[in-house]
Amino acid sequence: MPLLPAHAERGAxxxxxxxxxxxxQLSFLTRWRTWLERRLQRPVAxxxxxxxxxxxxxxxxxxxxxxxxxxxxxxxYRRDLRLVAVPLWRGRPYYQSYLIVPAxxxxxxxxxxxxxxxxAYSDPDSNSGFLYPQYRLTALGENPSTFFSRIxxxxxxxxxxxxxxxxxxxxxAVDGYVWETLAEVQPALxxxxxxxxxxxxxxxxxxVARPDIDAAExxxxxxxxxxxxxxxxxxxxxxxxxxxGFIAGHPSLFDEIARMAxxxxxx
Amino acid sequence: MIAxxxxxxxxxIPLRVMAAVLGTALAVTxxxxxxxxxxxxxxxxxxxxxxxxVLANTLVAPVLHDDIWRAYEILQSARDPVxxxxxxxxxxxxxTDAEFRVFVSSRPRVFxxxxxxxxxxxxxxxxxxxxxxxxxxxxxxxxxxxxAYYFVMSPLVADxxxxxxxxxxxxxxxxxPRFIGLVGRAAFVTLLVLLLIVPVSWVWARRTGAPLLALxxxxxxxxxxxxxxxxxxxxxxxxxxxxxxDAFGRMVGELKKKEELEDQMLVTExxxxxxxxxxxxxxxxxxxLGGMLTAIKTYQxxxxxxxLANQTLSLLERGLSQIxxxxxxxxxxxxxxxxxxxxxxxxxxxxLVEAEAHARSVSVVTEGSLDSxxxxxxxxxxxxxxxxxxxxxxxxxxxxxxRLGLTTEPAMLRLSVCNDGKHIPDEQMAYLFEPFASGREKxxxxxxxxxxxxxxxxxxxxxxxxEPGCTTFKVDIPYVKN
Numbered sequence: 001m002p003l004l005p006a007h008a009e010r011g012a013x014x015x016x017x018x019x020x021x022x023x024x025q026l027s028f029l030t031r032w033r034t035w036l037e038r039r040l041q042r043p044v045a046x047x048x049x050x051x052x053x054x055x056x057x058x059x060x061x062x063x064x065x066x067x068x069x070x071x072x073x074x075x076x077y078r079r080d081l082r083l084v085a086v087p088l089w090r091g092r093p094y095y096q097s098y099l100i101v102p103a104x105x106x107x108x109x110x111x112x113x114x115x116x117x118x119x120a121y122s123d124p125d126s127n128s129g130f131l132y133p134q135y136r137l138t139a140l141g142e143n144p145s146t147f148f149s150r151i152x153x154x155x156x157x158x159x160x161x162x163x164x165x166x167x168x169x170x171x172x173a174v175d176g177y178v179w180e181t182l183a184e185v186q187p188a189l190x191x192x193x194x195x196x197x198x199x200x201x202x203x204x205x206x207x208v209a210r211p212d213i214d215a216a217e218x219x220x221x222x223x224x225x226x227x228x229x230x231x232x233x234x235x236x237x238x239x240x241x242x243x244x245g246f247i248a249g250h251p252s253l254f255d256e257i258a259r260m261a262x263x264x265x266x267x
Numbered sequence: 268m269i270a271x272x273x274x275x276x277x278x279x280i281p282l283r284v285m286a287a288v289l290g291t292a293l294a295v296t297x298x299x300x301x302x303x304x305x306x307x308x309x310x311x312x313x314x315x316x317x318x319x320x321v322l323a324n325t326l327v328a329p330v331l332h333d334d335i336w337r338a339y340e341i342l343q344s345a346r347d348p349v350x351x352x353x354x355x356x357x358x359x360x361x362x363t364d365a366e367f368r369v370f371v372s373s374r375p376r377v378f379x380x381x382x383x384x385x386x387x388x389x390x391x392x393x394x395x396x397x398x399x400x401x402x403x404x405x406x407x408x409x410x411x412x413x414x415a416y417y418f419v420m421s422p423l424v425a426d427x428x429x430x431x432x433x434x435x436x437x438x439x440x441x442x443x444p445r446f447i448g449l450v451g452r453a454a455f456v457t458l459l460v461l462l463l464i465v466p467v468s469w470v471w472a473r474r475t476g477a478p479l480l481a482l483x484x485x486x487x488x489x490x491x492x493x494x495x496x497x498x499x500x501x502x503x504x505x506x507x508x509x510x511x512x513d514a515f516g517r518m519v520g521e522l523k524k525k526e527e528l529e530d531q532m533l534v535t536e537x538x539x540x541x542x543x544x545x546x547x548x549x550x551x552x553x554x555x556l557g558g559m560l561t562a563i564k565t566y567q568x569x570x571x572x573x574x575l576a577n578q579t580l581s582l583l584e585r586g587l588s589q590i591x592x593x594x595x596x597x598x599x600x601x602x603x604x605x606x607x608x609x610x611x612x613x614x615x616x617x618x619l620v621e622a623e624a625h626a627r628s629v630s631v632v633t634e635g636s637l638d639s640x641x642x643x644x645x646x647x648x649x650x651x652x653x654x655x656x657x658x659x660x661x662x663x664x665x666x667x668x669x670r671l672g673l674t675t676e677p678a679m680l681r682l683s684v685c686n687d688g689k690h691i692p693d694e695q696m697a698y699l700f701e702p703f704a705s706g707r708e709k710x711x712x713x714x715x716x717x718x719x720x721x722x723x724x725x726x727x728x729x730x731x732x733x734e735p736g737c738t739t740f741k742v743d744i745p746y747v748k749n
Binding site for chain 2: 118120149150152153154155159163166167168169170
């Protein structure tokens, strides 16, 4: 392993995480980090920030090596980032954006019913939690910035579920993969909400690398992710993530997101 | 309330003491509960104020940045999920903006974002008006009069500008269980204390009343039954009741003495009347009697001869002599010249009664003695003692005892004759010294009458004291030393 000393000199591999998955399960993160360290033969550090933007800035600026981000910022900064891997959820590299309302609200059945209401987005850099509903409203001929009486960001999909569940918001946009995972892990939270709309399949939030990443390093990290199902502990970790594995993926997976972004920005 | 006034002290004192104890207990409990309630209120208010202040400080940034979710999270973190003191938990927390619209609330379903709290009506309707009255940058406690809620409002101030308010709403009803618990505990403690104090107080109160009751009971026998009143168990103490008891004892004593004196005077007066009458009758009888006896003597001396006449006159003479003796016995006369009463007279008397005593197996004992002759008429004193001793021997039980007591004082001779056996019944006592009043079949019943007459003439005193098993005659005779 000739590369090992060089890696050791550079110190820990830094991986940025965002709430595209349930990133608040610290015991899980510890296990995953340990597994990666053993697999990569070098220290690994997870870097978490209050919103997507900070993590994106870190990876684009080369302050961290890899990051698990949303498809929307990936397409926006495609030139500054390199695609590493895409998760397989239910066997496919796709997920959906869910439009949710409080479970006790039986009258609201579509996005257009939420006119003049309070709406919760997860993060302005989220595809499922911001771009998709914006795009939908635009497609409906509405102005997303005036359609709702009030909007707010919760900076996390889980918190969108909470905000809608307690009635703080009349509706919210949430990552379908996170919602479904929560439904298994903490059903009490999702039970307080009802999904009224689901988006078409969109590219699942991918792992990206900083622009100047060493090719071997990228290859090694990608291999580690792709090999997770082949390893008992890795498979266990994947099960906890409710994922089936990773694929190398192709940037074209996110073309639909890019198209929506262009459409919204044209407004 | 007449019924209460008429109630016996036996109940009145304990009941009043009980009322005082209960009143005190209630007053103390009420005071404690009030104090505790005030403290609780102050605690709650202080807690609410500090919480509102902290929230207001923390919420400035989220409100400025329009970060609703962050503000909501702060409100949630201020809630205690496991409430140790439920009444410290705010019922609702509202964060309002400068236009008094809900920015965020702890109960979003009731107070949705952007709505006006006043739309809830009731106390919330009046919140804004109250808000306008106070200084916009000062904390306020608002308690609408007829509302079940009260509010603590803290302004959200950034750089001297009011951005809105943090309003903590507390339900007064949530306060109630703790207050009821408080009253319950206080009542329980009071009950325990009462359980301890009531019996003690009751006993004390009964004890306080007891002497008065005893006194009242004794007084009920006055004046009808002085003896019972005298024997009553009266309180012995130096306090007022004790003094009252003493005074009552003295009063009963005086009354009894007066009653006795009256009885005695009655007897004395009657005896004096009897004396005067018998003296008069004796005088009237003695005069013709003397003549008749002289006539008979004269006849016997000079005209004796007719045996029948002699026999008849002799019969008359005996009869007249008996009348003279009887009259003489009724009319005791002091002989101006008599010899002194000497110690030998006592010995003579004992010898004289010895035969009678022996016949009834009664022992006669002498206590005290005369040391020297006394300037008193010996014949009369012998008569007194002889009569009393014979009476005593006759009254004593078969094989009983008679005691003769003698005491000489510088100007007084005290004699007493005492016997056992049956006592003199009360109804007989009043007529004891009257002539022919004897209950006995033997004798004329003049013995005590004679004694009385002699003692009267010698300016002495005569008392009799008769109880079962002991009857005592006491004679005090004054004398003048040469």
